[in-house]
Amino acid sequence: MKVTETQIPNVKLIEPNVFEDKRGFFYESFNQKLFEDAVGLHASFVQDNHSKSTLGVLRGLHYQLSPKAQGKLVRVVNGEIFDVAVDIRKESPSYGKWVGAHLSAANKRQLWIPQGFAHGYLTLSQEADVLYKTTDYYSPEHERIIAWNDQVIAIDWPVSAPILSEKDASAGSFDMASL
Numbered sequence: 001m002k003v004t005e006t007q008i009p010n011v012k013l014i015e016p017n018v019f020e021d022k023r024g025f026f027y028e029s030f031n032q033k034l035f036e037d038a039v040g041l042h043a044s045f046v047q048d049n050h051s052k053s054t055l056g057v058l059r060g061l062h063y064q065l066s067p068k069a070q071g072k073l074v075r076v077v078n079g080e081i082f083d084v085a086v087d088i089r090k091e092s093p094s095y096g097k098w099v100g101a102h103l104s105a106a107n108k109r110q111l112w113i114p115q116g117f118a119h120g121y122l123t124l125s126q127e128a129d130v131l132y133k134t135t136d137y138y139s140p141e142h143e144r145i146i147a148w149n150d151q152v153i154a155i156d157w158p159v160s161a162p163i164l165s166e167k168d169a170s171a172g173s174f175d176m177a178s179l
Helices: 032-039
Strands: 003-007 014-015 019-021 024-026 049-054 058-064 072-078 080-087 097-106 111-113 117-123 126-134 141-144
Touching: 014 032, 019 097, 049 058, 058 080, 072 080, 072 117, 080 126, 097 111, 117 126
Parallel strands: none
Antiparallel strands: 003 014, 014 111, 019 024, 049 126, 058 117, 058 141, 072 111, 072 126, 080 097, 080 117
């Protein structure tokens, strides 16, 4: 697999080796040993999530407080998304900065988002199926959400009026984010 560093250390874009021919394709979507070697850390995944969204749906920016903070390995198996990670680690030199990547069924890229980051994505295709592995279980009492359009973070989303859930529409500001 090919691993590309993003502008924020620890957030990595992963491109698996894809074997394609006239019959279709094959690739390992996850291999623990290759992941550890490529990303440089051991991550035990405990939960797989599958989310389906329609064009213009924005989910996020979600994170969980310690001790239930989650690392996420995100990929798309149908459609395309603009996937975003925001550094919310107060001691980090990249605190408040964000990185975004286009993930799609066609490019088969994955984004590794470690603990200490808020995560969100915008659906760019008619539909998108997003799969992601997490390093801890979902914990509603530890979940927090930052507003998708927070002015401090200033994410350059390719949309001005996304479709949001009630929970995401009432999210707090980045200034209120905590770990």
